[in-house]
Amino acid sequence: MTRRTKRIITHSIAHLFLIIGxxxxxxxxxxxxxxxxxxxxxxxxxxxxxxxxxxVWENYLKISSRFNYFGYFMNSIKVSVWVVFFQLWTSxxxxxxxxxxxxxxxxxxxxxxxxxxxxxxxxxxxxxxxQMRIYGLVNTLWSxxxxxxxxxxxxxxxxxxxxxxxxxxDEAAKIDGCTPFGTFFKILLPMAGSTLATLGIFCFxxxxxxxxxxxxxxxxxxxxxxxxxxAAMKGMYSTDWPVLMAATCxxxxxxxxxxxxxxxxxxxxxxxxxxxx
Amino acid sequence: xxxxxxxxxxxxxxKRHRKLSDDTPWAIAMLLPNIVGxxxxxxxxIFATLYFSFTEYDLILAPKFVGLENYxxxxxxxxxxxxxxxxxxxxxITVPIGMAFSLLLAVFLDQKLAMRxxxxxxxxxxxxxxMVAVAIVWQWLYNPEFGLINYFLSLVGIKGPNWLSSSxxxxxxxxxxxxxxxxxxxxxxxxxxxxGISTSYYEASELDGANKxxxxxxxxxxxxxxxxxxxxxxxxISSFQVFDTVMLMTSGGPGRxxxxxxxxxxxxxxQFFSMGYACAIAYLLFFIVLTITVLxxxxxxxxxxxx
Numbered sequence: 001m002t003r004r005t006k007r008i009i010t011h012s013i014a015h016l017f018l019i020i021g022x023x024x025x026x027x028x029x030x031x032x033x034x035x036x037x038x039x040x041x042x043x044x045x046x047x048x049x050x051x052x053x054x055x056v057w058e059n060y061l062k063i064s065s066r067f068n069y070f071g072y073f074m075n076s077i078k079v080s081v082w083v084v085f086f087q088l089w090t091s092x093x094x095x096x097x098x099x100x101x102x103x104x105x106x107x108x109x110x111x112x113x114x115x116x117x118x119x120x121x122x123x124x125x126x127x128x129x130x131q132m133r134i135y136g137l138v139n140t141l142w143s144x145x146x147x148x149x150x151x152x153x154x155x156x157x158x159x160x161x162x163x164x165x166x167x168x169x170d171e172a173a174k175i176d177g178c179t180p181f182g183t184f185f186k187i188l189l190p191m192a193g194s195t196l197a198t199l200g201i202f203c204f205x206x207x208x209x210x211x212x213x214x215x216x217x218x219x220x221x222x223x224x225x226x227x228x229x230x231a232a233m234k235g236m237y238s239t240d241w242p243v244l245m246a247a248t249c250x251x252x253x254x255x256x257x258x259x260x261x262x263x264x265x266x267x268x269x270x271x272x273x274x275x276x277x
Numbered sequence: 278x279x280x281x282x283x284x285x286x287x288x289x290x291x292k293r294h295r296k297l298s299d300d301t302p303w304a305i306a307m308l309l310p311n312i313v314g315x316x317x318x319x320x321x322x323i324f325a326t327l328y329f330s331f332t333e334y335d336l337i338l339a340p341k342f343v344g345l346e347n348y349x350x351x352x353x354x355x356x357x358x359x360x361x362x363x364x365x366x367x368x369x370i371t372v373p374i375g376m377a378f379s380l381l382l383a384v385f386l387d388q389k390l391a392m393r394x395x396x397x398x399x400x401x402x403x404x405x406x407x408m409v410a411v412a413i414v415w416q417w418l419y420n421p422e423f424g425l426i427n428y429f430l431s432l433v434g435i436k437g438p439n440w441l442s443s444s445x446x447x448x449x450x451x452x453x454x455x456x457x458x459x460x461x462x463x464x465x466x467x468x469x470x471x472x473g474i475s476t477s478y479y480e481a482s483e484l485d486g487a488n489k490x491x492x493x494x495x496x497x498x499x500x501x502x503x504x505x506x507x508x509x510x511x512x513x514i515s516s517f518q519v520f521d522t523v524m525l526m527t528s529g530g531p532g533r534x535x536x537x538x539x540x541x542x543x544x545x546x547x548q549f550f551s552m553g554y555a556c557a558i559a560y561l562l563f564f565i566v567l568t569i570t571v572l573x574x575x576x577x578x579x580x581x582x583x584x
Contacts, residue, residue: 010489014385015392021382022399025461029402031425032414044423094311101300101307109312116319120518120566122539123559126546127325128318133336150314180303209407211521216547227409231525234413241417248410259405263398266405270465 032252036060036245043241059246066237069247071222072229079144079225080207084200086149091199092192095158096184100170110159113152121212129216143217144225148207154199157272161195162188198269201262205255226251330556340553347557357558359533360541363448367537368516370452371459376508379460383467384497397468400461408458412525415454416441441527444534451522451535458522459515463508470504471497510573514566538562 034050035043036059042052063069098110132143170183178186211227218224224232230251237244259266330347334340351357386396403411418425419440427437440450478496487495498505520539523529529536529544538558546555 011388011390014388014390017385018382018390018396021385022396025399025403025457027425028411028414028418028457029406031418032410035417046423046428048423048425048428090311090314093307097304097308101304103301103304106304112320113315116315116323118566118570119319119323120514120559120562122518122520122542123326123563124319124322126329126552126556126559127322129546130325130329130552131317131322147314147318150311150318152315152319155311155315180300181307184307205405209405209409211407211409211525215524216543227407230407230409230413234409234416234525244413245417248413252406252410255405255407256402259402260398263394266401267397267465270462271469 032245032248036242036249038242040240040242056242059242060250062243063247063250066243067229067233067247068221068224069229069250072224072226073250075141075223076208076226079141080204082145083148083207084203087151087154087203088196088200090150091154091158092189092196093184094155095160095162096180096188098155098159099162100167100183100188101180113155117152117156125213125216132217138217139220139223141223144207144210144214148203151203154203157199158192158195161192165191194265194268197262198265198272201258201265202269204258208255326556326559329553330560332553334552335550336552343553347554350554351557351561356533356536356541357538357561360536360538363533363535364517364519364537367448367452367455367519368513370449371455371516372509372512374452375456375459376463376505376512378456379463379508380467380505382460382464383471384493386464387468387471397465400464402461403458404462406458408521409525411454411458412522416526419450442531444531447527447531447535451519451526454526455516455519455522459512463512466508467501467504470501473504474500506573506577510569513569517562517565517569 030050037055037057038052038059039056042049098106098113128147129138132138132146137143137146165188169187170178173183173187209227210225211231214225214228215231218228221229221232230247233244233247329340331342331344332340333343333346382400386393386400390396419427421427421437421439421442424437424440426440430437438446440446474497478500479492482492482496518539519537520543523535523537523540524543527535529540539562542555542558542562545551545558
């Protein structure tokens with residue numbers, strides 16, 4: 001066997017396996033989309049068919065007539081945008097401080113940040129709930145927006161990035177009379193674009209998909225975020241699969257778009273989260 | 278600060294000291310928003326949970342100190358036993374199978390293939406999708422009468438089980454979803470590990486006549502072991518914290534057949550309103566996770582000493 005044919009064979013085997021894998025991973029998504037375009041009666045048939053007699057786009061219009069879907073969507077947008085913005089801002093600033101400024105207890109303090117990253121979030125959720133209750137913020141979006149404004153992981157990530165930037169740049173800025181904040185804002189922050197994008201995407205994905213936190217804080221349907229609203233919808237309309245699937249499709253869309261636009265940032269984020277240890 | 282030209286050494290020392298401490302006000306100012314949130318929502322709660330775990334608190338009456346009572350109850354509570362067992366079983370299914378599956382995907386993907394980006398995206402897609410969406414879709418796939426899974430099984434002559442609504446398969450069903458959802462993420466980590474292995478090893482072994490399988494056993498697996506070990510530990514930790522999957526797909530049922538530790542924690546705190554007891558469960562979870570982490574560090578050190 002020549003080298004070439006050997007390579008063709010191994011590649012074919014690889015492709016075969018990878019295609020089987022891809023079908024396994026994608027089939028639930030495909031099924032979700034096609035189910036969202038059927039009528040109810042077409043859903044409950046055996047053997048199942050991929051497509052109904054026609055594509056029932058009306059299912060997508062029915063979503064909002066039954067549920068305050070738009071409201072949930074806007075709540076999710078509001079919470080995610082707020083959290084991403086502030087988490088990036090506080091992480092970048094603290095990351096800069098830990099990477100560049102000198103003060104007593106700096107390294108000990110940073111060690112504390114690292115240590116808390118190992119603590120499961122379930123350990124801190126109860127006191128946080130009690131806290132929010134004292135402040136009267138339970139059942140408001142603030143309970144979802146305030147605690148994640150700071151992230152130990154984000155701080156760590158940005159610090160690691162700033163450590164890789166050569167010091168010559170900010171030394172030069174310092175000589176030119178730049179304050180530490182000026183150095184941070186004018187010189188280092190603009191260089192952190194890709195790290196900020198990675199953290200931002202991960203943070204957005206986490207907040208957008210988060211079910212546990214809103215489940216605990218929010219019981220008023222007006223303040224539901226998308227995951228909570230969808231879960232409620234699932235409980236109430238578990239037989240109307242097409243409309244439920246349509247709602248699910250739309251809820252997945254923003255993260256999917258973000259993923260396809262910034263696949264490489266996602267990949268980088270996974271690698272960086274691997275650094276967490 | 279005044280500088281005395283007659284004492285250059287001292288002034289130099291002072292100057293450096295001043296330069297170092299100069300940053301402090303800026304550091305405080307720039308760290309303030311971060312550190313306030315960090316202390317309020319992360320550090321203090323860790324200790325607050327510990328404190329509440331020694332109390333009885335139902336959200337109405339003030340917390341009452343009860344000493345170790347909650348922890349003693351943990352040992353006598355049958356439900357803790359059941360949920361711990363379920364958590365172990367869930368981990369035992371998801372971690373080895375999930376890791377083997379993602380390693381396989383990564384090994385096949387670690388070649389110069391056409392459509393690499395497509396495959397990578399396809400495998401990673403479940404990882405970015407919300408658990409709620411996944412739960413809805415899989416609940417439909419698991420439908421005993423009209424679901425796709427039992428239809429496929431019927432094609433090969435198997436009568437599919439009731440999946441989520443039977444106590445003998447509920448935990449397994451959740452484990453399958455969990456493996457499906459997490460495979461892409463671990464694959465990505467494996468892929469990074471694989472790309473870190475120098476190709477010269479493979480080239481040398483090829484000259485010695487080693488086939489692909491031998492290369493995999495004697496080069497890939499040993500060289501990949503730090504990555505594998507990292508994924509192993511992280512997978513165990515995260516599978517001990519599983520909640521969303523359970524809450525959304527079975528609510529721990531039928532009976533307690535798929536209830537896991539965090540699910541019981543959630544119920545204790547937010548359905549039964551035994552905040553103190555829930556905090557004790559949280560510390561049990563914390564203890565388990567910490568033990569795994571410490572064992573991991575010991576083991577890693579041990580491995581480094583061997584090689």
